[in-house]
Amino acid sequence: MRFAFTTDQLALRDAVREMLVKECPSSEVRSAWSNANGRTAGTWDALMGMGVLEALVPEAAGGLGLSVLDLVLVCEEVGRVALPEPFVEHALVAAAVVGSGHGSMSALVGPAALSVYADSVDAVLVEDDERLLLVAREGLVLERQSSVDHTRHLFTVDWSNTEATTEVGGPRECADAFDRAALGNAATLLGLAQNLLDVTVDYTATRSQFGAPIGSFQAVKHKLADVRIALEFARPLIYRAAYSLSVDDIDRSIHVSMCAAQVADAASLAVRHALQCHGAIGYSDESDLHMWMKRVWALQRAYGDPAWHRERVARAILDKT
Amino acid sequence: MDLSWSPTEVEFRNEARAWLAANVPSEKLPSGDTSDGFARHLEWEQRLFDARWAVVSWPEEYGGRNATLWEWLIFEEEYYRARAPQRVTQNGIFLLAPTIFEFGTQEQRDRYLQPMAQGTQTWCQGWSEPDAGSDLAGIRSTAVRDDVAGGWRLSGQKTWTTRGAFCTHMFGLFRSDPAAERHAGLTYFLVPLDAPGVTVRGFGRLDGDEGFAEVFLDDVFVDDAMVLGEVNDGWKVAMATTGSERGLTLRSPGRFMATADRLVQLYRDIGARASDPALRHAVVQAVIDVEAYRLQTLATVTAIGDGGKPGVTSSLTKVFWSELDIRMHDTALALLGTAAELEDNGWMKDFQFALSGPIYAGTNEIQRNVIAERILGMPKR
Numbered sequence: 291m292r293f294a295f296t297t298d299q300l301a302l303r304d305a306v307r308e309m310l311v312k313e314c315p316s317s318e319v320r321s322a323w324s325n326a327n328g329r330t331a332g333t334w335d336a337l338m339g340m341g342v343l344e345a346l347v348p349e350a351a352g353g354l355g356l357s358v359l360d361l362v363l364v365c366e367e368v369g370r371v372a373l374p375e376p377f378v379e380h381a382l383v384a385a386a387v388v389g390s391g392h393g394s395m396s397a398l399v400g401p402a403a404l405s406v407y408a409d410s411v412d413a414v415l416v417e418d419d420e421r422l423l424l425v426a427r428e429g430l431v432l433e434r435q436s437s438v439d440h441t442r443h444l445f446t447v448d449w450s451n452t453e454a455t456t457e458v459g460g461p462r463e464c465a466d467a468f469d470r471a472a473l474g475n476a477a478t479l480l481g482l483a484q485n486l487l488d489v490t491v492d493y494t495a496t497r498s499q500f501g502a503p504i505g506s507f508q509a510v511k512h513k514l515a516d517v518r519i520a521l522e523f524a525r526p527l528i529y530r531a532a533y534s535l536s537v538d539d540i541d542r543s544i545h546v547s548m549c550a551a552q553v554a555d556a557a558s559l560a561v562r563h564a565l566q567c568h569g570a571i572g573y574s575d576e577s578d579l580h581m582w583m584k585r586v587w588a589l590q591r592a593y594g595d596p597a598w599h600r601e602r603v604a605r606a607i608l609d610k611t
Numbered sequence: 612m613d614l615s616w617s618p619t620e621v622e623f624r625n626e627a628r629a630w631l632a633a634n635v636p637s638e639k640l641p642s643g644d645t646s647d648g649f650a651r652h653l654e655w656e657q658r659l660f661d662a663r664w665a666v667v668s669w670p671e672e673y674g675g676r677n678a679t680l681w682e683w684l685i686f687e688e689e690y691y692r693a694r695a696p697q698r699v700t701q702n703g704i705f706l707l708a709p710t711i712f713e714f715g716t717q718e719q720r721d722r723y724l725q726p727m728a729q730g731t732q733t734w735c736q737g738w739s740e741p742d743a744g745s746d747l748a749g750i751r752s753t754a755v756r757d758d759v760a761g762g763w764r765l766s767g768q769k770t771w772t773t774r775g776a777f778c779t780h781m782f783g784l785f786r787s788d789p790a791a792e793r794h795a796g797l798t799y800f801l802v803p804l805d806a807p808g809v810t811v812r813g814f815g816r817l818d819g820d821e822g823f824a825e826v827f828l829d830d831v832f833v834d835d836a837m838v839l840g841e842v843n844d845g846w847k848v849a850m851a852t853t854g855s856e857r858g859l860t861l862r863s864p865g866r867f868m869a870t871a872d873r874l875v876q877l878y879r880d881i882g883a884r885a886s887d888p889a890l891r892h893a894v895v896q897a898v899i900d901v902e903a904y905r906l907q908t909l910a911t912v913t914a915i916g917d918g919g920k921p922g923v924t925s926s927l928t929k930v931f932w933s934e935l936d937i938r939m940h941d942t943a944l945a946l947l948g949t950a951a952e953l954e955d956n957g958w959m960k961d962f963q964f965a966l967s968g969p970i971y972a973g974t975n976e977i978q979r980n981v982i983a984e985r986i987l988g989m990p991k992r
């Protein structure tokens with residue numbers, strides 16, 4: 291029994307963190323709010339250069355041959371900086387199925403109804419009647435939907451009138467692709483929520499009212515303590531689910547749903563308390579907080595909402611005889 | 612990362628499970644927080660001790676098995692799974708003993724550990740006083756040096772002392788240097804409750820049992836060998852005990868895993884008739900939360916194995932398990948509907964006990980202060 295990451299896994303996380311902090315400061319997210327494709331200028335290439343976008347592709351096929359467990363901490367870093375890129379869709383979902391050489395990819399799997407960045411990727415991996423299809427962007431009919439998070443360019447996707455599809459998986463691949471998406475999304479939410487907590491702890495130490503830092507008031511302290519507790523008891527479920535996906539544990543879908551429900555609720559709490567502890571500055575669109583909060587609202591239901599995930603656990607645990 | 616148990620651990624689990632299956636009394640014992648029930652529970656403790664299951668993680672010389680922390684967790688899971696009797700020796704074996712192992716003299720270990728494990732000496736915790744609850748450093752009970760007799764004279768009043776009316780001994784904090792700063796002048800004493808000058812009065816708790824006691828001390832003499840740790844260093848020694856109380860040892864995941872299992876069973880039995888469909892997800896959430904606590908503990912034990920110290924993170928754990936326990940019992944009562952008020956429905960009494968979780972072992976408000984200031988580094992007032 292050992293529930294901890296290896297030094298290699300931590301080193302990969304640190305390397306990605308260092309790069310993201312440099313390449314994707316909040317000003318970069320802010321420009322993605324209004325630029326043409328909602329994405330960053332150089333981060334994608336930097337991630338590609340580090341190999342993490344094809345980390346799950348076998349070494350023989352040109353990837354790093356890593357597992358979801360190796361990537362879960364990277365997803366957290368992606369969340370921490372609110373990276374506006376289809377990282378989870380590409381690295382955890384599509385590339386893991388089709389390998390490298392297909393350019394950048396998005397995905398549309400499970401109960402998800404909209405595909406993110408479908409207009410700026412080269413292909414989209416879609417789930418169609420228990421089959422996975424890779425569809426080239428030219429073959430897709432896209433209709434833009436506007437997200438509360440303006441970096442998320444969302445689309446309904448229609449591939450019924452194209453020949454440009456390749457079948458790349460069956461029912462088992464569909465199920466696993468969705469579980470990897472939900473896990474990657476959960477880890478991203480964890481990073482987002484951790485960042486919301488960190489910036490709020492910092493802010494409440496510097497903002498003074500009544501002659502004292504507001505962070506010294508108990509009403510403020512207890513809110514942030516509650517966020518810290520919620521994250522403490524979401525994090526291990528996420529790492530557990532990543533492990534289960536990596537070792538093909540028979541209960542991996544249950545573990546994914548457990549962590550997805552837990553972290554979505556923890557991230558909601560982080561948003562509420564972060565905003566309240568900032569006061570009006572947090573309500574203004576001049577502060578960065580709004581971008582992070584809106585990302586949470588987008589992601590917390592992106593791959594099954596908490597009730598959907600709880601119901602999936604309920605069917606497995608309560609209805610079993 | 613490797614979340615599988617080793618063959619030795621699996622064997623350990625099987626052995627524990629088999630012994631418990633063969634030995635746990637088929638009829639539930641009367642509550643250990645009553646005088647008759649306490650005696651019945653001590654018979655059980657003796658049986659556990661004879662089979663060397665009373666204190667698995669202790670060295671063999673004191674009746675243990677030298678079990679690893681992992682094995683201890685496994686034993687706890689099996690113990691609660693088997694619905695074995697409550698541990699009336701818990702304040703001794705889980706709170707005082709780790710402190711004796713860390714701070715005690717060899718003589719103290721030899722004198723107290725084995726009788727504690729056997730249940731022939733039983734310990735209660737004498738910290739709170741009428742005017743010192745959350746603010747433990749405000750205690751007023753005194754220890755006055757008696758150089759002639761070679762010891763100390765203790766006076767004052769302790770209260771809320773769990774099972775104080777049934778125990779043979781008490782560990783507690785006393786003010787030994789009235790001139791020192793609040794935290795500095797305290798000493799940790801071991802006190803036999805049959806010493807001249809001790810009066811104990813038991814009284815009832817919310818759940819109806821006589822689990823509380825007041826302990827009055829009037830010039831009670833204890834010799835120097837009854838000081839645990841250094842004189843005037845009692846605060847540091849006591850903080851080691853609270854770490855055990857909030858964290859790993861007193862309330863291990865096994866206890867809550869068993870409650871969640873019972874809740875799932877209750878849902879399977881009567882959930883379909885429940886009036887509130889949201890209860891289905893409340894039951895699932897309990898299962899998820901208990902799994903989160905189990906996994907968080909696995910991470911903690913891994914870190915301890917790597918040389919880390921759990922320290923203040925036990926405050927996170929304490930808030931989480933105590934509030935989770937209430938949510939689980941709330942959900943069970945909601946499932947029971949009109950039968951919730953029945954005293955013998957298997958949940959009402961435990962529900963009332965669960966409500967004390969956010970109060971004892973340092974209230975959850977105090978834990979949140981600790982989390983904010985010592986984990987998040989927020990400014991002190």
Ligand SMILES: Cc1cc2nc3c(=O)[nH]c(=O)nc-3n(C[C@H](O)[C@H](O)[C@H](O)COP(=O)(O)OP(=O)(O)OC[C@H]3O[C@@H](n4cnc5c(N)ncnc54)[C@H](O)[C@@H]3O)c2cc1C
Binds near residue numbers: 745
């Ligand atoms: C079932 C049970 C068993 C117990 N067993 C024992 C035992 O065996 N031995 C023993 O010594 N004690 C025992 N206790 C006592 C327990 O340690 C105290 O109840 C606890 O420390 C709180 O003290 P208090 O009850 O005096 O409440 P108080 O300290 O008076 O607190 C009352 C309320 O005020 C809040 N409050 C106080 N200070 C602050 C602050 N700084 N910030 C925010 N809120 C604050 C508290 O959180 C609480 O909500 C037991 C209690 C219970 C309920």
